[in-house]
Amino acid sequence: MKTYEQVFSELNRTALIPFFVIGDPDFDTSLAIVKTAVDSGADILELGIPFSDPIADGPTIQKADIRAMKSGIKVKKTLEFIRKIKDYKDIPIGLLMYYNLIYQYGVERFFVDFHQAGVNSVLVADMSIDDADEIIPSAKSAGLDTVFIVTPNTSPERMKLIVSKTTGFIYTVSLLGVTGSRSELSGMVEELISKLKKLTDIPVCVGFGISCAEHAAAIARAGADGVIIGSKIVELIEHNLGNHEKMLAEISSFITEVKNALRIHSNL
Amino acid sequence: MKYKGRFGDYGGFYVPEVLIPVLEELEEAFYRFYQDEHFVTELAQLSKDYNGRPTPLYYARRFSEYVGFKVYLKREDLVHGGAHKGNNTLGQGLLAKYMGKTKLIAETGAGQHGLATAMIGALLGMETKIFMGVTDIERQSVNVHKMKLCGAEVIPVEGGTGTLKDAINDALRYWTAHVMDTFYLFGSAAGPHPYPTIVKYFQSCIGSETRRQILEQIGRLPDMVVACVGGGSNAIGIFSGFLNDKDVKLIGVEAGGRSLASGKHAASLTTGRVGILHGAKAYLLQDSEGQVNETESVSAGLDYPAVGPEHCLLKDTGRAQYVAAEDEQVLDAFELLCKKEGILPALESTHALAYLISQKGKLNSETVVVVNLSGRGDKDVSIVEKHRPLKD
Numbered sequence: 001m002k003t004y005e006q007v008f009s010e011l012n013r014t015a016l017i018p019f020f021v022i023g024d025p026d027f028d029t030s031l032a033i034v035k036t037a038v039d040s041g042a043d044i045l046e047l048g049i050p051f052s053d054p055i056a057d058g059p060t061i062q063k064a065d066i067r068a069m070k071s072g073i074k075v076k077k078t079l080e081f082i083r084k085i086k087d088y089k090d091i092p093i094g095l096l097m098y099y100n101l102i103y104q105y106g107v108e109r110f111f112v113d114f115h116q117a118g119v120n121s122v123l124v125a126d127m128s129i130d131d132a133d134e135i136i137p138s139a140k141s142a143g144l145d146t147v148f149i150v151t152p153n154t155s156p157e158r159m160k161l162i163v164s165k166t167t168g169f170i171y172t173v174s175l176l177g178v179t180g181s182r183s184e185l186s187g188m189v190e191e192l193i194s195k196l197k198k199l200t201d202i203p204v205c206v207g208f209g210i211s212c213a214e215h216a217a218a219i220a221r222a223g224a225d226g227v228i229i230g231s232k233i234v235e236l237i238e239h240n241l242g243n244h245e246k247m248l249a250e251i252s253s254f255i256t257e258v259k260n261a262l263r264i265h266s267n268l
Numbered sequence: 269m270k271y272k273g274r275f276g277d278y279g280g281f282y283v284p285e286v287l288i289p290v291l292e293e294l295e296e297a298f299y300r301f302y303q304d305e306h307f308v309t310e311l312a313q314l315s316k317d318y319n320g321r322p323t324p325l326y327y328a329r330r331f332s333e334y335v336g337f338k339v340y341l342k343r344e345d346l347v348h349g350g351a352h353k354g355n356n357t358l359g360q361g362l363l364a365k366y367m368g369k370t371k372l373i374a375e376t377g378a379g380q381h382g383l384a385t386a387m388i389g390a391l392l393g394m395e396t397k398i399f400m401g402v403t404d405i406e407r408q409s410v411n412v413h414k415m416k417l418c419g420a421e422v423i424p425v426e427g428g429t430g431t432l433k434d435a436i437n438d439a440l441r442y443w444t445a446h447v448m449d450t451f452y453l454f455g456s457a458a459g460p461h462p463y464p465t466i467v468k469y470f471q472s473c474i475g476s477e478t479r480r481q482i483l484e485q486i487g488r489l490p491d492m493v494v495a496c497v498g499g500g501s502n503a504i505g506i507f508s509g510f511l512n513d514k515d516v517k518l519i520g521v522e523a524g525g526r527s528l529a530s531g532k533h534a535a536s537l538t539t540g541r542v543g544i545l546h547g548a549k550a551y552l553l554q555d556s557e558g559q560v561n562e563t564e565s566v567s568a569g570l571d572y573p574a575v576g577p578e579h580c581l582l583k584d585t586g587r588a589q590y591v592a593a594e595d596e597q598v599l600d601a602f603e604l605l606c607k608k609e610g611i612l613p614a615l616e617s618t619h620a621l622a623y624l625i626s627q628k629g630k631l632n633s634e635t636v637v638v639v640n641l642s643g644r645g646d647k648d649v650s651i652v653e654k655h656r657p658l659k660d
Contacts, residue, residue, distance in 0.1 A: 104558030151286040177445035
């Protein structure tokens, strides 16, 4: 199973990490979408398990969660989804989700089952580093990396604590707010990346609000090891629900465009 | 965070990292100011002059005759704004002022907390935004209008069922993006630490007053204290005065909705399973995988799938007992209190009265029961009219 470490050490450019909600808009279409993303050049996948009350997500991902749940996606069914992706290509997968789903599944069993299916890490959106010890032992013993979030208002002391418990990569939020595409980058991100880079060699990936190739290139120039793009891609699903062919074509061309921007940047 | 904010294993602060600094700031400020001389003086003055405290403890003679035991009503319906919510909004509003914050946000279900926040926003001259589900906006339109009159902006929340849970989701999202200058004035003794502790503190005046008043009036403690429970702020407020009085039974009454069997209710403690929502571990109405259930209740203020963490602990230790009252029982109780006492209770508070009616004939005539009449029912008249049209 391919690790984050392998991906980051093999790449001589910033990694492209698209985000999808598993089962959006339904299991089969979602599978086709994620395969398209893989074919178009995704280096790592960030996948969400839909939740009824996603407090860290803006309207775009909320609607994706609702579409997926309405189509009948269950937590157990996402295991099958992940296996199918891994059968298609051995690409690292990070989950981004909410704690109650893990808690109800059973923390220990959750990490074992999802690691077996092919997941490299599980980022819990509504759990801060203070409670991370509720999941770290289970994650580690199952063989997963432990990814945590740093935000622009994280204090230096907390940043050190978060870095000390993180493996794989640090999920860096580029702004104060929830997920969602934005017309401009926040301006807080460069400083945050440079702070983290002084503190650790763990790769730094940036997400939230990155909405176009220019944003991605700017994040890469700021020194990030990966860019995570969620809402912008999920919008392409939402806007093309009636035309799957067009949906897949637009997702493919968007990912290709971002990837090219990251390639060009690395050749400069 | 200095404290863990746990009640047994319940509570905590399960929130995105971005909210931690602002919760830390709130915790620090609360413990800095709550015993600060200026803060205490200003709060006491405004509690009296603005909110109208202390509220009366009233012996409801005709209602007592009907149920066959002695019923005292703690008249929180007489707090300025029409509900106990004003105790907490005044306390937290002043805290926001002492912290130097200039903007308030709040969630609301029935609109009582939203209205109380809007009033405090006006009192303190702060810009106020109230998040309210679209279903609740429709069924509590009078309160929406009042909030706007007080200068607040009411932001409709369309997610989920358009009720309290969804309003909290969006308020949390908004706060995440505006942590620097905005104070989230949380309405219930629920949500992430330090809110359960802060809200209980500002509502504990209900319990301490009630204890003193009942001793003054009858020279002994009540046998039972009853309050409705949604998130649980009015209940924890009145319970807090009697937690150490082991002989005083504490009863929390949840929203039984259409019926417990139908699944259309909001009785988290009575039928829920432990889970995590809105930053706290608590009893939660959810499906087998942990997706949060949609709830239903005739009272918007109790229409919430989780509950404050301290109530979870009180349930587990047996110190308090929790039961549910169904909508039809509640409507009966509403009509009865109007007819017997000339008091229109909020449908939320009426759940506690419905429990009392269910005890008719089961308690002896010397039994003394205190009910927290947490709000007034003017806001609910059109709902009652819809369910129980008046006969000519």
